[in-house]
Amino acid sequence: MPKITRPDDAQPARALWxxxxxYVTINFMVQKSKDLVVDIQDHKMILSCKTDDDINIYNEIYFYDKIQKFDSRERRYDRTINVLLRKVKENVAWPRLTKDTEKPSWMAVDFDNWRDWEQEENEGMAEYEHYMDMLQDMSKKGQAPAMDDLDDLDFITTVVSCCPAELKLENGGKKEKVKGFNVILTDTVLFPEGGGQPDDRGWIGSVPVLRVTRQGSEAVHFVESALEVGSEARLKVDWERRFDHMQQHSGQHLVTALADAMFGYKTTSWELGRQRSTIELDTPAVKPGEMEALEEAVNQKIRDHTPVTVQLLSLDDPAVEKVRSRGLPDDHAGPIRIIDIEGVDANMCCGTHVSNLSHLQVIKILGTEKGKKNKTNLIFLVGNRVLKYAEKGYSTERSLTSLLKTGADDHVExxxxxxxxxxxxxxxxLNLLRDMAVLIAQNFKNNPSRGKFFCLHRKDGDNEFMNIIANEIxxxxxxxxxxxxxEKGMGxxxxxxxxxxxxELGxxxxxxxxxxxxxxKGRFQGKANRMVRRGxxxxLLQEHIRHRSAEEE
Structure with a gap:
């Protein structure tokens, strides 16, 4: 965005920090908050708006230190905008917001209004507490939490019930039963599995939450330690897992919507996998070039910073009929939750989502494969998974370069x-083994002192090698x-x-x-799981043959 000098008559907007x-919080008091665009980045915040003459005016405010931009938020009211900045370095005081205090700006940074947590001044704390109350109000009982706007802020709730329970958990590829407790809270910010999305993880106090399931309108939290009914509980989300699921789920909505709009391919189901996700398209095959065009289209929507909003509608609201849906579950309770990607898609969904498509970073369509019942599976990655995929690919490329002694472009050849x-x-x-098998058998047959038992083990043999020896002898x-x-493994x-x-002995x-x-007919063969017991x-065979020979004599 080009930097444009503010008009002489522009009034600076007052700000309280x-x-x-x-966290660092800011409350901007502006004339028309709806016209203001706030872009929060790692080291700065970009603010822009338009004058009555439709002239863009723009300002950058650099932060004193780096922030976690995906854990930072902004929220708008009629005449104010509240911004919440999550520090990378916690418990470190910021003596000021920006290191460049001399920089002119039409957004006034009034350092006389600064409030320092080390001094904990009473003046201004009411403003701060009001701001934090606004964040907590998102998830009060009776209204579903806006999952896209809840990060790992501590959430205070109350234990309603705690009952003994068992849960099957996967451990090293095997499922084992774990004893624990099913806990229901007054309210929760942990998402229970559903809608194609896995459940959240987190903590109730210091107790890990191992599974969250839904029973009607209640979320059931499985934990290994009992919690006292009626006690206050501090709930915290595993933000890394939550944000990954938000990226994949919002990415699926975007891919689904544009696959339908561009090519008429309907989505019949989807799966959020541990490493990659899959969308089942209602088509037996896709045409060449379509997936490349789809990938370019979805990433353009990401580059456009397209907003994603959450609406709560009653079941009888006429607007419900206009949104995409595969139907509601039989035990659904409460309002209908709509995920609206501005100008792209409106869809019923209970899952967690980003608040802007720019948070997806990038979408990579890995390809398609034949699905069940004349369907096609589209395989994709979103956001941080793309970065990890690229990092793993580059690591593999470097290893192959070292092993093959060629550049990456020559690996396939x-x-x-x-x-x-x-x-x-x-x-x-194989030819040598066959020849060797014949020689081994002939050597045994030509031995005048041979007995009635022949035994041999060879590490690099196969079934054909053994059959040749047996037939020759x-x-x-x-x-x-x-x-x-x-010798120490299978064979x-x-x-x-x-x-x-x-x-008898086979x-x-x-x-x-x-x-x-x-x-x-005198031949017994198969697989051995413990070759070490060959001796x-x-x-056993030698002892049996000795007894049999003694009986015959």
Whole structure:
């Protein structure tokens, strides 16, 4: 935005500032707040508006220190604008807002009105407390919290009930039962799972919340420690998880709306995954170039700083019929919540969302794949996930460059050459193994002192290698026990010989190797899960053959 000098008759807007341990707050008193644009960045705040002559006027106010811009907010009233700035360095006092106190501005920074938390002056605290009350008012009982505007501010509530419960939690890929308590609070800022979005995590005091589910109009919080009914509870959101879900969910609304508007592809379902998200489109296939065009369109909406607002409507409001919806759940209670992306989409939704598409940062459509029932799955990433994806890709690229000794542009060609070389080597290796199998069998047969039992283990063999040896030796009066694979891991086994012996000992050998096998006509073979017990199986076979030989004599 070009910087334009303010008109001579422009009056500076008065501002009150309050420095707190975690936040700096500001209250601007302006003539027409609706015309004012506030852009909060890491190190500065850009303010702009238009005069009655439609002239843009603009100002930058630099911050004393860096802030967390995604945890900062601005809210408008008729004649005032309140701004909440979250400090990166908590418990560090700001002696002033900007380091450049000499810079002229049409937005007056009145340092006589500064309030310092270290001194805790009474004067001005009422203004600050009123401002904080305004933030808390968003989630009083009877009105659904505006999920897009709640960050990790502490939220005070009350414990209504606490009942013993069990929950299945995933631990290392396995689900295990955890004993704990289901807690219901007077109100909550933790989102219960639903609408395609996973639930929030957070803390009630110092107790972690491990799951949040919905029962009718109530949110049920699962915790491992009991909480006293009627006690005050300080609730805090896991903001990193919350903001990630906000980005993915708002991104899904945007992709869904533009896929429909541009190509007529309706969304039938979606999934917010742990690493990537999927939208199911009601089309058997997409045409070449459509996903590239869709990606460009959604990112343009992000660059346009498109606002996202939340509306609460009663069920009988005529406006409800104009919004996109897949229907309400049977146990729905309370007002209808509408997520409105300005000029793009209005949709019923209970999930958490950003307040402006610029907070999405970027959307990357990774591609599409064939879905169920003539549907197409669109795979996408939003915001911080795109950054992590790029970082991981670059790390992989550097590793491949080091291993392949080629630049990134030549990786595919280099891997293709390696794969072809490996195939040739594998074929040569198999031919050598076959020849070796024949030689091993012939060497045994030509040994005049050979017995009635042959045993062999080879790490790099396979089923064909074992079958060649068994067929060459013959199994009418000889028991052949062969194994291949890692001696301390998994592998394959083959037991051949007289039908009576194989039928009796085959299952016992499989049991010793903790594997599975199948037998037919004097041959029992299968997989071994613990090759390390191969010696025990060999001893079992030798002992059985000695007893059998002694009985025959």
């Amino acid at each position: 309050f420095d707190r341990k975690k 280099a891997v293709d050459k390696l794969q072809k070389s490996v195939k040739v080597l594998q074929k040569n290796n 013959g199994t009418e009066d000889t028991v052949v026990f062969l194994t291949v694979g890692d 394959l086994f083959l037991l051949t010989g007289p039908v009576v012996i194989v039928e 299952p016992r050998v499989a049991e010793l190797l903790e594997g599975k096998g199948a037998g037919k 025990e199986a060999e001893s």
